Amino acid sequence: MTVTRKGSHPARTGAPVVLEAAALRKNYGDRAVLTGVSVRVHEGEIVGLVGPNGAGKTTFLECVEGIRRPDGGTVSVAGLSRSDGPAAYHLAFGAQLQESSLAERLRVAEAMELFAGFYDDPWDPEDLLERIGLTEHRRVFYRRLSGGQKRRLTLALALLGRPPVLLLDEPTTGLDPHARLELWGVLEQLTGTRTAVLLATHDLHEAQSRCHRVYVLDGGRIAAEGPVTELLDAAGLTTRLRLPDRPWTQGLLSGVPGWTTSRVVAGTHYAYGEDGFAEKALAALRAGAGAVHGDPVDLRHVLAAASTGPTDLEDLYLTRTGTPYEPPHAPHRRRESAEPPAAGD
Amino acid sequence: MTEPPAPVAPRGRRGPRGLGRLCRVELLLFLREPAAVFFTLVFPMAMLLFLGVAYGTESDGGVRYIDEYVAQIVVTIAINLGVLGVAVNIAECRTSGVLRRYRLAPVPMWWFWFSQVAVGLLMFALAIGALLAVVAVAYGVVLASPAQFGLAVVTGLAFTFAAGVLLGSLDLPARSVQITGTGLFFVLFLGSGAAVPRDSFPGWLEKLTAVNPMTPVVDAAVDAYLGRSMVAELPWLALVLAGAGVLVLIARSKSTWEGNR
Numbered sequence: 035m036t037v038t039r040k041g042s043h044p045a046r047t048g049a050p051v052v053l054e055a056a057a058l059r060k061n062y063g064d065r066a067v068l069t070g071v072s073v074r075v076h077e078g079e080i081v082g083l084v085g086p087n088g089a090g091k092t093t094f095l096e097c098v099e100g101i102r103r104p105d106g107g108t109v110s111v112a113g114l115s116r117s118d119g120p121a122a123y124h125l126a127f128g129a130q131l132q133e134s135s136l137a138e139r140l141r142v143a144e145a146m147e148l149f150a151g152f153y154d155d156p157w158d159p160e161d162l163l164e165r166i167g168l169t170e171h172r173r174v175f176y177r178r179l180s181g182g183q184k185r186r187l188t189l190a191l192a193l194l195g196r197p198p199v200l201l202l203d204e205p206t207t208g209l210d211p212h213a214r215l216e217l218w219g220v221l222e223q224l225t226g227t228r229t230a231v232l233l234a235t236h237d238l239h240e241a242q243s244r245c246h247r248v249y250v251l252d253g254g255r256i257a258a259e260g261p262v263t264e265l266l267d268a269a270g271l272t273t274r275l276r277l278p279d280r281p282w283t284q285g286l287l288s289g290v291p292g293w294t295t296s297r298v299v300a301g302t303h304y305a306y307g308e309d310g311f312a313e314k315a316l317a318a319l320r321a322g323a324g325a326v327h328g329d330p331v332d333l334r335h336v337l338a339a340a341s342t343g344p345t346d347l348e349d350l351y352l353t354r355t356g357t358p359y360e361p362p363h364a365p366h367r368r369r370e371s372a373e374p375p376a377a378g379d
Numbered sequence: 380m381t382e383p384p385a386p387v388a389p390r391g392r393r394g395p396r397g398l399g400r401l402c403r404v405e406l407l408l409f410l411r412e413p414a415a416v417f418f419t420l421v422f423p424m425a426m427l428l429f430l431g432v433a434y435g436t437e438s439d440g441g442v443r444y445i446d447e448y449v450a451q452i453v454v455t456i457a458i459n460l461g462v463l464g465v466a467v468n469i470a471e472c473r474t475s476g477v478l479r480r481y482r483l484a485p486v487p488m489w490w491f492w493f494s495q496v497a498v499g500l501l502m503f504a505l506a507i508g509a510l511l512a513v514v515a516v517a518y519g520v521v522l523a524s525p526a527q528f529g530l531a532v533v534t535g536l537a538f539t540f541a542a543g544v545l546l547g548s549l550d551l552p553a554r555s556v557q558i559t560g561t562g563l564f565f566v567l568f569l570g571s572g573a574a575v576p577r578d579s580f581p582g583w584l585e586k587l588t589a590v591n592p593m594t595p596v597v598d599a600a601v602d603a604y605l606g607r608s609m610v611a612e613l614p615w616l617a618l619v620l621a622g623a624g625v626l627v628l629i630a631r632s633k634s635t636w637e638g639n640r
Contacts, residue, residue: 112389124485133479148401153485196384198387
């Protein structure tokens, strides 16, 4: 069986660099939050900055935005840096912050007109309102908008100045699936092919399906960087076999041709390999059952619980960091339909 | 739908057109806040009419009670706008992330502070304009020394606005700022003679309230309104102005939204 992976946009690394952060460091007291993080974004690229809560994503973006002062390193956006002064530097990018809002009694059209007034040559506010689908809500107070409408409005405000770079911090967090799709549709329609997007998200699936490249942040450092497909291929993580862990599992699977690595998490064995590895491993399990394992009942149990599937960013995260990816506010889950029983079941 | 417009290269500085829009929007937001409008425009007028009906024609040593009260209530409006209006608005903008959004706009941050002061001054002018119009019809306006009266009131505004900026910029929830501002309002209002003349206080309380920053402002405003000399208050007014400057400096050093974290 050949596995396929979704979401792999070709990288645009030949385009001019519009954002470059080099060796950014930031400490909060004794705690190091960024330990030399370097990120480069090219014109027209959508780049994901992924990692769990506390990985340093928001701190990194805030250092780029100029809200926080890094302890070390440099940042340049569209040829400008913080030393050019905030009023000039903030022309280089638009930003949608994780924790920001508008006055509750500000109407949609008033917000657009207000922020358009901050630029010499802004996007036509009426055109932008139409593109984000809020023309009919132009007289509605900000507080009366739904969560998805608020995000679309703040996204539009970030794009009013037609910036070459767009910085987004968890733009879809808290939105229902329909609102997420709507926001992504609007974002892709608004940014076109010229505006670069640096997107911080804890949603690995979203990053994989939407981004040309990703930077995986772990504990304030870059654990991996590149197009997701290339990262998985380079790590030999084409296919995954998941099954309950037993004392003999590692020894058996590591002998299967195409095996690259394994991780054991909470009694579950995640084995990774090249194309076709999972099928060979299952065949070896069935064929070699009598030789390596004396309990046919347990083996049937293991085989019944085993599942195979294409690898994704969660697998890359697990193999690079040694810990399973835990998205915030949700229990850890894999994509396969059934959870395998814990060891000993 | 057509292609989105191409990004533009960042360049140059913007004209001040956006500053006018910002002031207009801040004014609209103020007028849409019922509590702010009530305490700025309605409450002082209601107090004036209520007390005017009760004591308006009474006098003490040839001075009508209502004439003293007009000067006092003008200072009360200044206290209310500064330690409640400005402080709470800044705190709400800070805690809700509105300030962070302004912070990332390509304009200098002083635009925001300017808009707050401009709207505060405009509302103050509206409030005392309406107040004096009613006084003119009902009792007649005395205002013997307008320039001196203006000096006293502007000094009071400077201090209360500076206190409001500092209070609003402290790293506190908006609710805490509102409670603290309310407490500060009553200290400045009741303890300065704006509500009850200080010479009716017990001796110890009169001495204690002499250090209230609004005390010389109220005294000077009343003297100027009635045409009495306010020379004795001038050094104290200078001290209050200096105090306002110190409060602004502290607020600036305490702020956490201008990229100094």
